């Protein structure tokens with residue numbers, strides 16, 4: 001008989017079950033192993049990940065899924081560390097018991113993982129009593145740089161990177177949200193695509209990307 005999992009191993013197993021057998025099946029981004037991740041990335045050599053938002057219907061804004069107050073700005077977005085429990089150093093930093101930093105703009109390593117994560121968010125509630133945003137309404141490839149850190153294990157899913165700076169590379173809208181394409185393109189000054197992104201499959205096994213936490 002197997003021993004029931006507790007704590008972090010249980011949370012990882014929960015995520016793995018929703019993600020499926022190949023986390024890098026669709027839209028895999030080339031990221032280094034967490035052990036090889038520099039603590040700072042040059043804007044000239046960013047990493048790219050996936051992110052998603054709700055769409056504000058009044059003026060075509062993009063809103064982060066976990067706080068209705070955070071609206072994505074046109075151009076470069078910078079993570080705030082105002083609410084961080086850690087009062088020293090640059091942010092984000094690796095999240096440990098001593099330094100429980102939760103800062104950083106989150107991106108995920110593949111569309112497979114992002115879809116699994118987003119589908120799960122559709123089942124909860126956010127602060128103001130509306131359902132979380134659910135499956136990918138608006139999602140994008142996002143370049144990240146500056147200070148970077150692996151996912152905070154207690155808060156984030158695996159395959160999530162936290163970064164100081166982020167900028168949308170290409171924005172995709174689900175067909176259900178096509179009516180917002182023009183407003184989004186104007187507000188953010190970027191091309192908005194209504195087709196599925198062309199993605200590639202990772203050439204390396206996903207074992208390379210397992211967390212060291």
Ligand SMILES: [Zn+2]
Pocket residue numbers: 081084085086091092093101102103
């Ligand atoms: Zn922090």
